[in-house]
Amino acid sequence: MADICELMNYMLITNQLFISLQTLFLIINIVLFVVYFMKFYNGKQYYYLNQMLGLSLPFARASAGALNFNCMLILLPVCRNLITLMRGSCQRCCYRNTLRQLDKHIMLHKLCAYTICFWTAVHYFAHCFNFERFILAWSSPNNSTKELLATLSAIKQDGDQNWVNPIRSPLTNPMLELFKNIPGYTGVLITIPLIFIVTSSTELIRRSYFEVFWFTHHLFVVFFIALVTHGLGGVVRMQTNLADHDPEYCSLGDRYKYWGVLPECPLPNFQGGGAQTWKWVIGPMVLYVIERIVRFVRSEQKVTVVKVIEHPSRVVELQMQKSGFTTEPGQYVFLKCPSISHLEWHPFTLTSSPQEDFFSVHVRIAGDWTAKLAELCCHDEYQVHDSSTLPKISVDGPFGTCSEDVFRYQVDVLVAAGIGVTPFASVLKDIWFKKCDADHQMKLRKVYFYWICPDTNAFEWFVDLLKCVEDQMIEMNQADFLEINIFWTRGWSARQANIIGKTVTEETDVITGLMHKTKFGRPNWDLEFERIAQSNPDTRVGVFFCGPKVLSSTLHKMSNKYSQSRASGTNFVYNKENF
Known part of the structure; x- marks a missing residue:
């Protein structure tokens, strides 16, 4: 107690x-x-x-x-x-x-x-x-x-x-009187859009039927027009x-x-x-209109898709270029493909680093829009596609996230689940480039990277980056800087387990080719956080997560639990991707 x-x-x-x-x-x-x-x-x-x-x-x-x-x-x-x-x-x-x-x-x-x-x-x-x-x-x-x-x-x-x-x-x-005055019918025009907006924002609809969520959310225009005119009738x-x-x-x-x-x-x-509401909302409405104008102008700038790469596990990589486009690690953008819809925008985390001459996103095919995008961009599996045959893409952003703060801590714990690894692709690339720059002084001295994956195919599109970063650290005699922990949570057969067991003494992992070996099952977060706390006493540790809500709750509790123990003096600061 x-x-x-x-x-x-x-x-x-x-x-x-x-x-x-x-x-x-x-x-x-x-x-x-x-x-x-x-x-x-x-x-x-x-x-x-x-x-x-x-x-x-x-x-x-x-x-x-x-x-x-x-x-x-x-x-x-x-x-x-x-x-x-x-x-x-x-x-x-x-x-x-x-x-x-x-x-x-x-x-x-x-x-x-x-x-x-x-x-x-x-x-x-x-x-x-x-x-x-x-x-x-x-x-x-x-x-x-x-x-x-x-x-x-x-x-x-x-x-x-x-x-x-x-x-x-x-x-x-009574019903006639209701619709004879301005507050009556504007009240209906306020309430009905509000009901649609709120009900379509539930987790189930937002994730399974994103288009429904997107379209109904834009009823806010009707909501605010009715809101500012609601008091014009002077009923009170x-x-x-x-x-x-x-x-x-x-x-x-x-x-x-x-x-x-x-x-x-x-x-x-x-x-x-007289109407009073407009005095409250006029400022935010002006700011939001400016926001939309900026986003519209920026989204109309020409974007060149220089390369499309199909990866395993139904993941498509888009590499793009845009004049004046600058990013920070871990940021995200909104993409629109006019060939699919002139209205729909979808958020994607950038997987490229600021040092590269292009910016990229990895799109997991998980719905109608992403399936159509993959169909337009890809023709032959595992092939690199020429830009002349690719559809027009509009880009809005980039926008900031908590991942921008990774370099403000001495120690980072990066945790990803499945496709949630995308923001850390950008972060790890940026770390790699900064480590290669001898003149760059970095506060960050240790990174613990955890990736929880459901199957081995999910490793393939990301493992090359991990391999490059790992090799670079070994060449610079900083092998301890990055600790990679990949957990394969399900889907292995008895035969696979037997083969992996026989090769456990190999120098590199039989699945990923990394020096760090793949683990099976799910991590014991109590043991992991206790180990990190003991290895980094009196240190402020940034915990960054991208993935499902259940695991987020667990990590948040672990961060709080192992910070409250002042024996080591370690303070875990929890950060979760939100966009």
């Missing part, structure tokens, strides 16, 4: 900034809700409207205030150029832990989305009550306010501009002549019967508050 408490305490410490940001986000939402609730609950200018609607008015307006804040934030985390710019400009002036929060931009985007859904539900149901009470106000069952509410509902002067009840007649169709109306007409005094007894006759109680005047 003591160990668990100590571990939980360390997790709170290491995630302190992120937890603080989440807490601040929650506090701001609560404060906004309370402030707007009290404004509409106690505000004298809304006295008559409160008499008509009760608590549903402050609930509706308070949730709207919180919604404005979240709708303001939700676009910022997907301004990828802005985040990449911040990452680059803050490298020297920000602490690593502060900079790492940029890697959680998708989590912030999701947090805002879920919060928008919650406040939308509150806002929707509150207005359902409001709409019903607007109709009931013409014939209120409450005898004490029945005639007052009917009098308020009947107020009509100055060209129908002075009303407080948007339902102008008790004999009307405040009293404007409080100095001449005190609502608390003029509503007592039967004074409402003599409004306009009593000098101290002239007719109350009402006016809509």
Whole structure:
């Protein structure tokens, strides 16, 4: 129990900034809700409207205030150029832990989305009550306010501009009234796209039917257009002549019967508050429009596919060139193939290093789009294809990831599962080139590389790079710099196991040809992290992972577990690829 408490305490410490940001986000939402609730609950200018609607008015307006804040934030985390710019400009002036929060931009985007859904539900149901009470106000069952509410509902002067009840007649169709006013039909145009966007963002649909996710997400355009026009109808109306007409005094007894006759109680005047949401979202909307313009201009620049190489395990390598294109190790790009679709963009990690005269991606064929791309690019298996026969490719990016920080640690632990090895191809190449440059001084002194693969074919397209890096380290008398751990998790036969067992004393691995031998099964992460901690006391170790969520959770727990033990003084800092 003591160990668990100590571990939980360390997790709170290491995630302190992120937890603080989440807490601040929650506090701001609560404060906004309370402030707007009290404004509409106690505000004298809304006295008559409160008499008509009760608590549903402050609930509706308070949730709207919180919604404005979240709708303001939700676009910022997907301004990828802005985040990449911040990452680059803050490298020297920000602490690593502060900079790492940029890697959680998708989590912030999701947090805002879920919060928008919650406040939308509150806002929707509150207005359902409001709409019903607007109709009931013409014939209120409450005898004490029945005639007052009917009098308020009947107020009509100055060209129908002075009303407080948007339902102008008790004999009307509620659905017709809903679509007769701007807040009614814009509310529908907000809610329906939101439902489609959120439901299509589930893990199952996003991974299995990416096109559905992509297309429905672009309904955000409809969402924001309806959002900024939602308040134009001025349905929530405040009293404007409080100095001449005190609502608390003029509503007592039967004074409402003599409004306009009593000098101290002239007719109350009402006016809509006007649209407010645009003031919240205009800034992020402008930034996002600039973001899309930059991405459009950049994506229209000419890209030359210089080479296509087919690898085993249904992996296709595209080598491309583009004027002025510069990268950092571990970054990613979005690709579009107009021959397949003029709208669809798909993210891929760069597998080339900044020192190469081209940039490359490795595409695993795992869906309709990637299958069509492979069909257009490839004709004969395991062949190199000429650029003249290749389709046009548009490239947007590059965009930054946590892998850019690998050189900020003395020791790195790189963990990849399957095709998740792609960002580390770029990183290992960059390490190789920097090691070859005698003038380059590097803080990094040790790399532990783990690759968990389901079958031997998955090794083939990447093993040449590992072999080159390993040989280079041996030539420079730095064989200990890179430790390669490849785990073959399934698919071997008894015959293969027998052959491998007989060749275990060979100098090189029988499967990969590497000096480091392939291991079978899955790694025991407790043993691995304990070994690394003992070998690197008093060291800040960067743990970088690309792969499935289950393994990510395990590695995150291991990083926290073996950092909280201060016996070695080793501090593991967990980083996960998000794009």
